[in-house]
Amino acid sequence: MGMKRLTKQRKAVLEVVRSAKNHHPDAAWVYTEVRKKVPSISLGTVYRTLDTLTEEGYLVPLSRPGEALRYEANLDGHLHMVCRKCNQFFDIMHPLPDLLSEVKARYPTFAFEDVQVEYHGICPTCRVEQELLLQNKPGQL
Incomplete structure (x- = not known):
């Protein structure tokens, strides 16, 4: 269209x-x-x-x-990684299984419209910042 x-x-x-x-x-x-x-x-x-x-x-x-x-x-079909610290989305360009078709076949009476899969963690930039903060933190007695 x-x-x-x-x-x-x-x-x-x-x-x-x-x-x-x-x-x-x-x-x-x-x-x-x-x-x-x-x-x-x-x-x-x-x-x-x-x-x-x-x-x-x-x-x-x-x-x-x-x-x-x-x-x-x-x-293009892809997944997302989401950083828990900065909330930035990162694309994962990986072949996707057709999860929506599989679920629709198992539950034919439900009107599915979409499927979203996200991986959550900490991105490389936030990990480096976190490690630097830990290294520069004064020791506790």
Whole structure:
């Protein structure tokens, strides 16, 4: 399905999300970055554009309880790793089993729509920071 209209604003929002490699931005971050290209754009327009691009299948929304909705343009099947310290998402490009089809077959009366698998841990940057803090902490007697 193609875009309804390739407006300057829509193109800028899509380019910003696509350029956010290894970063799954929220609307506020997208707004800040898009304003560098289209200074007159409003936050409301960014939200509406993100919704439209999601509906058209150009973006995938990532939701986590208590956090702002994030977006990604990587439409290839993949998993996510999420750092417990910085809450950053990292893509795992690994072949996925078709879990949704398997579960739908076992529970045919349930109306499944999606499956999300995440791995949680501490990213390399946060691990280094944590180790440095531990090394510099004065000893306790």
